[in-house]
């Protein structure tokens with residue numbers, strides 16, 4: 001079986017409020033970034049399945065003959081992935097020699113790939129193909145790199161399997177899928193996230209799939225279109241962390257101290273609701289910005305209480321507060337990235353000197369634009385040359 005080549009991308013995200021609480025059924029507000037993950041899928045005629053993941057220094061190949069052993073264990077092809085097939089994951093772990101608690105980047109990414117590949121192709125013939133992924137997002141830093149990767153995998157493999165049509169027509173530069181196809185992509189991306197994270201809420205893959213700003217509550221996705229374009233400074237403390245570990249840590253804490261931790265989650269929920277209410281006011285005044293800043297400070301304290309802070313994130317908050325700016329961690333925390341809210345009138349000299357102070361701490365820091373489109377299919381000419389060069393290198 002020969003599949004069609006395709007090129008797709010999906011955005012990273014930042015969570016304004018609700019990380020961790022969202023895993024426990026509370027609201028999160030999240031928005032896509034203009035930083036994307038790109039995936040190129042090519043047919044190969046040598047009966048091999050290969051993945052090239054240069055961001056995480058992972059390059060793996062399997063013979064189709066060894067992958068065929070899993071076909072009898074894959075459930076019938078489903079248009080919509082519902083629940084992770086734990087038995088297939090266990091067999092794949094054994095095959096790859098990956099232990100249950102492994103946090104190895106390459107193993108997790110390979111496992112997510114093989115799971116989706118086998119699931120979407122098992123009802124027909126397994127095709128030889130090569131997938132290369134390159135991301136503008138830092139890996140494992142709170143900006144949804146795992147979700148952008150999973151969304152790209154799901155879109156490209158579903159497209160190659162013919163489960164969803166190619167969205168790109170001959171004359172298009174970029175194209176998106178219809179709502180039903182996006183739901184299909186999102187559900188398979190969630191399976192990838194489950195393999196990488198353990199217990200994801202689904203907010204990250206939803207933003208990677210639909211883009212824009214959204215409210216996420218217990219799997220329900222509400223796009224928020226009437227919100228202003230926020231100015232946000234992103235800071236990567238470069239402290240490595242794993243979302244899987246942090247999500248498990250918060251769960252342990254809730255189990256240990258339910259009567260203490262549940263009110264914290266309730267409070268985060270109320271912060272998200274209040275933030276959404278303020279963001280949908282027209283016009284947004286200086287007073288509204290003061291409320292948004294206070295919400296950021298309160299939530300950052302809550303996240304520290306949940307045990308997902310880090311001294312580097314404390315430094316970020318202190319350095320920005322010295323300039324009158326308010327910051328919180330974003331994503332799973334424990335290091336990684338934080339966001340700083342800028343007001344529309346914040347002077348570029350203030351931004352520049354804050355960026356310099358943060359760089360002096362050893363952090364990466366940049367003003368970002370938010371609200372990028374969700375998963376897309378591309379014609380090669382619509383992708384920056386330096387990204388195409390990398391994708392074509394392998």
Ligand SMILES: Nc1ncnc2c1ncn2[C@@H]1O[C@H](COP(=O)(O)OP(=O)(O)OP(=O)(O)O)[C@@H](O)[C@H]1O
Pocket residue numbers: 037053055056103104105106107108109110133134135138139140141142143144145146147149196197204241242243244330331332333
């Ligand atoms: N560019 C990439 N290529 C291959 N795998 C990737 C890439 N980016 C992320 N991954 C996979 O995602 C994992 C990191 O995901 P993790 O959820 O810990 O961080 P994150 O998604 O960046 O942060 P957060 O979940 O807090 O937003 C890596 O171990 C790897 O398996």
Ligand SMILES: C[C@@](O)(CCO)CC(=O)[O-]
Pocket residue numbers: 015018019020021022023142144197199200201202203204243247330331332
């Ligand atoms: C920490 C978390 O809430 C957000 C990670 O970006 C995990 C999740 O929602 O899956």
Ligand SMILES: [Mg+2]
Pocket residue numbers: 144145146147197204243
């Ligand atoms: Mg992640």
